[in-house]
Amino acid sequence: MATWARILLTAAVLTGCGTPPIAPVSDGSGGGERPADPDQSTQAGPAGAGAWFTDQAEAAGLRFVHFNGMSGEYYFPEMIPAGVGLFDYDNDGDLDAYFVQGRMLGDGKTLDAALFPPPTPGTPTGRLYRNDLRVGGDGERTLSFTEVTAQSGIDAGAYGMGIATGDIDNDGWVDLYLTNYGPNQLLRNNGDGTFTDVSSQSGTDDPAWGVSAAFLDYDRDGWLDLYVGNYVQYDTNANQQCTGLTGVRDYCTPEVYAPQPDRLFRNEGQGRFIDVTGTALVGGAPFGPALGVSTADFTNDGWTDIYVANDGRENLLWVNGGDGTFENMGPLSGSSVSVSGEPEGSMGVDAGDVDNDGDEDLLVTHLPAEGSNLYVNNGRGLFEDLSVSSGIGLLSLRHTGFGTAFLDFDNDGWLDVIALNGAIEAVRSRPDDPFPYGERNLLFRNLRDGRFSDVTDQAGPVFELLETSRGAAFGDIDNDGDTDALVGNVNAPARLLINHIGQRSHWVGLRLVGRTSPHAVLGARVEVIRGDQPVLWRRARADGSYASANDPRVVVGLGDSSTPPTVRVHWPGGDVDEWPGLALDRWTTLTQGEGAAP
Secondary structure (H helix, E strand, O other): OOHHHHHHHHHHHHHHOOOOOOOOOOOOOOOOOOOOOHOOOOOOOOOOOOOEEEHHHHOOOOEEEOOOOOOOOHHHHHHOOOEEEEEEEOOOOOOOEOOOOOOOOOOOOOOOOOOOOOOOOOOOOEEEEEOEEEOOOOOEEOOOOEEEEHHHOOOOOOOOOEEEEEEEOOOOOOOEEEEEEEEHHHEEEEOOEEEEEEEHHHHHOOOEEEEEEEOOOOOOOOHHHEEEEEEEEHHHHHOEEEEEOOOOOOOOOOOOOOOOEEEEEEEOOOOOEEEEEEHHEEEEOOOOOEEEEEOOOOOOOOEEEEEEEEEHHHHHHHHOOOOEEEEOOOHOOOOOOOOOOOOOEOOOEEEOOOOOOOOOOOEOOOOOOOEEEEEEEOOOOOOOOOHHHHHHHHHOOOOHHHHHEOOOOOOOOOEEEEEEEEOOOOOOOOOOOOOOOEEOOEEEOOOOOOOOEHHHHHHHHHHOOOOOOEEEEOOOOOOOOOOOOEEEEEEEEEEEEEEEOOHHOEEEEEEEEEOOOOOEEOOOEEEEEEOOOOEEEOOOOOEEEEEOOOOOOOEEEOOOOOOOOOEEEEOOOOOEEEEEEOOOOOOEEEOOOEEEEO
C-alpha cells in the first residue's frame, strides 16, 4: 500500500529467508480480595495453559469462514476485507457479533477456477451471531453463539468491507451500517430481533467503494452523524495487471487507481441523512484512499474531530470548528506523514490516552518497511511522532498492520497496543501455500515510561498463527472486566481472542447512556480519579481499528488501586456528571443527568 516500490523491495528481502443485566449505579460498596498480580503468570504453557489469550471461536459456535472470491484474476477488493463488529443488538447485556462476507467478482467465468470456494453452498452473505453468554452461580462463564442471520432479516449479499454501529434514531436499539464494494447499506434495528434495510430512504447508500465508517455527533445536536471513508475508483471490467518486484503477478497498489472522496452525512432525525461533504469539509482535501477512521476530541475543545488513515497519501485530521464545519489540520498537526515527511501505507488507526496525560493520542499501522506510528498529543491537537523512542516503530517492522487498538489488556491502568497483521504481497518463500499472505499478530505492553515491550510470545499459542488478519473489534465479550478481541481473517476462520489476564486487577465497567433513552452516548469522555494515582481518561466509541465496530462501553483497569474510584463523565455538549465511590469489578450503567455535580 503506499510507497510500494520501497516497501515491497524491503518485504522481499525480509521474507526471503444470558448474562445478568447491567447493574444500576451502586451505593459505592465493592472490593473484595485483591486479585493475583498479573505479572505472576507471564508464560503460556505448551498447550496454552496460562495463556493470556485463547481462541474460543470454534468452542463458542462462531464458525464463520471468510470468502474473498479469489479466482486468480487478482481483483483489487479481494485483499481489503474483512471487517467484524461487536454490538449488543438485542439489549440483553452482552456483545453479539457480525461478520462481513465477500463473493465472486467479475463476470463469473472464473468461478470454476476459484482457489477458495465458498464455505457453504449458495451466495455468500454477511452473518449475525447472537451471544448467549451464561454465568453460573460460582461466576463461571460459558460463551455460546447462535447464528441468527435468517431470523434477523439482514440481507447482505454485496461484496462486504466493513461495519459501523450506532443508534441513529435514539430509540435505544443499536443500528448497523455496512460498507461494501458497491452501495453501502444502513440496517435499522426494529427492537424485536429483526432489521429493516433503510439505505435508500436514509440517503446513506453511498455507491463508492467504502471501507471504514464512523458514527459521531459532530454538531452536538443529539443525533449521530456518519463519516464514510472511501478507497479508490475501481471497476473489475478495467482490472489492471500488476507484478511485484520479483516479476510475478500480484495485486496492484492503490497508486494505480484514483482515490475516491470520503463522505460526511448529517443526521436530520426521522431516519434521514443529508450529504454535507461539500459544505462541512471546508476547502476539500487530498481525499483517500481511506482505510481507517477514528473520531475523538483531539484538541480538547469539546467538539469531536475526525482522523482518517489514507493508504499511500497524507492522512487527514478534520478539526471540528464547532460551527458545522471542519478544517483539515493534518499537515500542521504533525500527524499526516512520517517523521521523515513521507506519506505511508496507513491502514488501521485508534485514538486513546496512551501516556495518561488527559488527551487523545494516535496509533496508525503501516507496511513492513515503515513500522507503525505513535503520534503523541500535546493536548491541543499537535502531535509528536514518538514511533522510534517508544519502540512501536521498530517492533512492528516486518509486519503489515491492519486492525489495531489501544487496549489495557492487563488492566494496570496503562493502554497497551495490539496489531493484527497480514501481507499484501505474496510471501514467495511459501510456494506451497495457496494463500501466502499470513503474518503473526502482535501484542505490545506499555512500560509506563513512554516505551513498549513486545510480549507477543507470552500472549498465547493463537499469536503464533500465520494468518491474513484484517478487521478486528474489541470489547468485553464475556463481561468479566477485561478487553477481548474478535478478528476477521481473509479466506480463513474468524478468531475469538478471550482475555484471561485483565480481570486479575480491579476494574470498573461503564455503560454511558442518554437521558431520554438508553442509547450509547458515543464521544462521552470518562475521568477516573484514584486518589493520588494518575487520573485515567477513556472515551465511549465504536469506531477505530480497521473496518470494524467496537464495544461502545468503557472498561477501565485500576491497576494497583483497590479503592472505589470517583468517576466523572464529560458528555458531548459540555455537561459533567460525577459518581463518587463507584463499585469495583462490575458493570454499571451511568445515565446522563443522574450523577452529582462535580
